[in-house]
Amino acid sequence: MSIDVVESLRNALGDRQVVSTPEDLSPYLVDWRGQWHGTALAAVLPETVQDVSTAMGVCTQAGVAVVPHGGNTSMSGGAIPLDQGRSVVVSVARMKQIRSLDTVAATMTVEAGCTLSAVRDAAEDAGKLFPLSIGSEGSCQVGGIISTNAGGTGVLRYGNTRDLVLGLEVVLPDGEIWNGLRSLRKDNSGYDLKQLFIGAEGTLGIVTAAVLKLFPQPKDVAMAWVAVRNVPEALELLARTQDRFDTRLTAFELLSWTQIETVLRGLTGSVNPLADAHPWNILIELSDPLPEAELTQHLTQHLADMLDSDKIVDATVAESDRQASALWQLRHSISDVNKADGTGVTLDVSVPLTEVPGFIDDADEVVAGSFPDAKVFVVSHLGDGNVHYVVHYPHPGWQQLEDPDSTRQAIFDQIHAVAMSHEGSFSAELGIGIKLVDEVGRYKSPIELKLLRTVKDALDPHGRMNPGKLLPNTDRQPSQ
Numbered sequence: 001m002s003i004d005v006v007e008s009l010r011n012a013l014g015d016r017q018v019v020s021t022p023e024d025l026s027p028y029l030v031d032w033r034g035q036w037h038g039t040a041l042a043a044v045l046p047e048t049v050q051d052v053s054t055a056m057g058v059c060t061q062a063g064v065a066v067v068p069h070g071g072n073t074s075m076s077g078g079a080i081p082l083d084q085g086r087s088v089v090v091s092v093a094r095m096k097q098i099r100s101l102d103t104v105a106a107t108m109t110v111e112a113g114c115t116l117s118a119v120r121d122a123a124e125d126a127g128k129l130f131p132l133s134i135g136s137e138g139s140c141q142v143g144g145i146i147s148t149n150a151g152g153t154g155v156l157r158y159g160n161t162r163d164l165v166l167g168l169e170v171v172l173p174d175g176e177i178w179n180g181l182r183s184l185r186k187d188n189s190g191y192d193l194k195q196l197f198i199g200a201e202g203t204l205g206i207v208t209a210a211v212l213k214l215f216p217q218p219k220d221v222a223m224a225w226v227a228v229r230n231v232p233e234a235l236e237l238l239a240r241t242q243d244r245f246d247t248r249l250t251a252f253e254l255l256s257w258t259q260i261e262t263v264l265r266g267l268t269g270s271v272n273p274l275a276d277a278h279p280w281n282i283l284i285e286l287s288d289p290l291p292e293a294e295l296t297q298h299l300t301q302h303l304a305d306m307l308d309s310d311k312i313v314d315a316t317v318a319e320s321d322r323q324a325s326a327l328w329q330l331r332h333s334i335s336d337v338n339k340a341d342g343t344g345v346t347l348d349v350s351v352p353l354t355e356v357p358g359f360i361d362d363a364d365e366v367v368a369g370s371f372p373d374a375k376v377f378v379v380s381h382l383g384d385g386n387v388h389y390v391v392h393y394p395h396p397g398w399q400q401l402e403d404p405d406s407t408r409q410a411i412f413d414q415i416h417a418v419a420m421s422h423e424g425s426f427s428a429e430l431g432i433g434i435k436l437v438d439e440v441g442r443y444k445s446p447i448e449l450k451l452l453r454t455v456k457d458a459l460d461p462h463g464r465m466n467p468g469k470l471l472p473n474t475d476r477q478p479s480q
Contacts, residue, residue, distance in 0.1 A: 076433025112143030
């Protein structure tokens with residue numbers, strides 16, 4: 001059967017689009033951090049939506065699972081096959097055409113293999129903005145962004161990926177192609193089908209193209225780095241900044257000093273934006289399509305008012321594009337620096353804004369009591385309540401643990417319980433994947449699980465799409 005599947009794929013698509021040797025398969029069988037490993041019969045590299053459809057049809061006839069694969073930047077193992085070997089990886093990396101860009105309608109239609117940076121660059125070249133911004137934008141791809149409903153630093157102003165997609169093209173599990181590439185802003189003609197596939201992590205079909213929303217390109221941008229004494233002060237600054245600037249506030253990132261110190265130590269040429277170390281720091285960005293908005297002047301005055309009223313401790317405003325880029329580099333270098341420094345168990349939680357201080361305090365207490373040798377890093381998109389709470393061990397400390405896997409699971413269990421006690425979620429923007437599939441069964445209500453399973457069974461009745469991800473008890477062998 002295994003040989004027949006590979007041969008059938010080669011016969012249908014040609015040798016160029018099918019790889020099956022261990023060496024050629026290896027990039028598709030391990031995540032970028034080396035935490036999850038899998039096996040597969042082959043990897044398919046389609047170049048068109050019809051190629052994807054053909055591959056899906058072959059896999060359906062053979063009764064093997066299909067694992068969609070993009071830029072392999074997932075933090076949750078969502079693009080890695082299980083270790084049972086009865087699957088075919090389908091990578092959309094070669095599907096990277098920008099099919100159209102309409103500056104009047106402010107939309108662009110792109111294929112799923114386009115990197116986020118390519119999309120942003122194309123929009124910029126046309127005088128527009130695609131606002132999604134995450135640290136992996138040079139390698140993450142549109143298909144993966146949509147399949148995980150990626151968030152990033154611009155959610156405060158522009159929303160999640162779900163808010164930036166107007167239409168989709170999707171290859172369904174049986175190989176049928178759904179062309180939903182509509183650019184309509186209003187369409188109440190039935191269920192909003194595209195929303196089923198956004199955040200579905202490839203468990204319902206393979207996204208092959210999307211219509212994305214574009215926005216006016218900012219002509220004036222202001223950035224600042226601000227220090228506060230505690231998280232409640234950060235929340236008050238957020239509220240006052242929103243009151244003053246409304247939608248011109250495009251980023252409000254909260255970082256603990258423990259995280260900043262690690263970045264400064266690991267990122268060559270980096271410097272602390274402020275003269276002293278402070279327990280909590282905030283990166284603020286304002287933007288406006290009007291070139292004469294004078295945002296730097298207004299932000300400087302705003303922060304001066306906050307200093308005068310003792311609402312913040314210190315602040316610096318970027319005076320050039322170079323200074324602004326240096327501030328963003330500190331923020332976007334976090335994942336790579338943390339990976340080089342040690343092993344971090346990253347909790348991607350969200351809680352209501354007023355619950356953020358209590359969540360962090362309670363989580364800190366758990367770590368101090370149960371994992372005393374670990375450091376805690378906090379990186380929060382504070383404006384939307386998303387907290388990346390990282391329990392971090394230096395490499396030697398992690399290697400000396402008696403049972404690292406049990407420690408990782410204990411951290412998940414205890415910190416997620418804290419988040420849920422604060423009316424939160426155990427997954428804010430990084431997806432479920434392999435990493436959190438058990439948490440879905442633990443925290444979703446019976447009716448939620450029933451509804452999720454009903455959708456899955458309706459679109460993928462044989463369980464062949466990305467098994468073992470998103471839904472509990474889906475790691476069964478696909479049915480014949």
